[in-house]
Amino acid sequence: KNQVEQSPQSLIILEGKNCTLQCNYTVSPFSNLRWYKQDTGRGPVSLTIMTFSENTKSNGRYTATLDADTKQSSLHITASQLSDSASYICVVVYNNNDMRFGAGTRLTVKP
Amino acid sequence: DTAVSQTPKYLVTQMGNDKSIKCEQNLGHDTMYWYKQDSKKFLKIMFSYNNKELIINETVPNRFSPKSPDKAHLNLHINSLELGDSAVYFCASSQGWPGGFEKLFFGSGTQLSVL
Numbered sequence: 001k002n003q004v005e006q007s008p009q010s011l012i013i014l015e016g017k018n019c020t021l022q023c024n025y026t027v028s029p030f031s032n033l034r035w036y037k038q039d040t041g042r043g044p045v046s047l048t049i050m051t052f053s054e055n056t057k058s059n060g061r062y063t064a065t066l067d068a069d070t071k072q073s074s075l076h077i078t079a080s081q082l083s084d085s086a087s088y089i090c091v092v093v094y095n096n097n098d099m100r101f102g103a104g105t106r107l108t109v110k111p
Numbered sequence: 112d113t114a115v116s117q118t119p120k121y122l123v124t125q126m127g128n129d130k131s132i133k134c135e136q137n138l139g140h141d142t143m144y145w146y147k148q149d150s151k152k153f154l155k156i157m158f159s160y161n162n163k164e165l166i167i168n169e170t171v172p173n174r175f176s177p178k179s180p181d182k183a184h185l186n187l188h189i190n191s192l193e194l195g196d197s198a199v200y201f202c203a204s205s206q207g208w209p210g211g212f213e214k215l216f217f218g219s220g221t222q223l224s225v226l
Contacts, residue, residue, distance in 0.1 A: 032212055041219070041220070042219050042220070043115070043201050043203070043217025043218050043219050043220055044154070044201075044215075044217050045217070046214045046215065046216075049212050049214065051212070087152065089154070096208065097167075097208045099156060101153055101154040101155070102153075103151055103152050103153050104152050
């Protein structure tokens with residue numbers, strides 16, 4: 001069954017700290033993996049897109065990693081800011097056009 | 112100058128009513144989508160249109176009918192609303208297909224509450 005599972009479900013950290021969010025998937029055949037940020041009451045916004053040949057991709061303080069062999073990805077946030085409080089959604093594209101969304105990790109950054 | 116705009120933002124209605132949600136994108140994209148985000152926050156695709164042609168039609172009740180008058184617009188009409196239709200509905204667009212590494216741009220969502 002094609003699944004995308006994220007952990008933790010929620011996370012609270014202090015401003016300035018780093019954190020890592022996890023994504024494990026079973027979908028195949030794999031096309032690419034995406035991380036989205038969804039602020040409360042808003043639509044998801046794309047952070048990174050990675051193919052199976054890419055191990056890491058950065059977007060400012062966000063760094064995504066991908067291990068296509070173990071079917072795992074992570075999103076590392078460095079020097080967190082209050083504005084990083086949001087849900088982070090892992091999405092795997094497979095069969096070229098099918099997309100499977102994870103349930104997201106709810107991140108809260110406290111001052 | 113919002114890239115993908117959908118209206119209304121909030122929609123509260125009674126069971127059995129018919130309602131529509133409108134979506135417009137000014138990005139010149141060829142492909143538009145409707146997604147449903149349920150209470151568990153999973154986003155699931157409902158429909159996808161490419162150049163006004165229906166491409167993806169997931170298993171959704173036929174009470175849901177998308178309409179694309181032109182490639183910049185994809186509206187969602189829902190007949191005979193049920194309690195279980197309560198969710199947040201997102202419109203999105205992309206230049207090409209996700210398999211081609213195209214970014215999806217999402218609207219802000221329409222929160223539908225059926226009473």
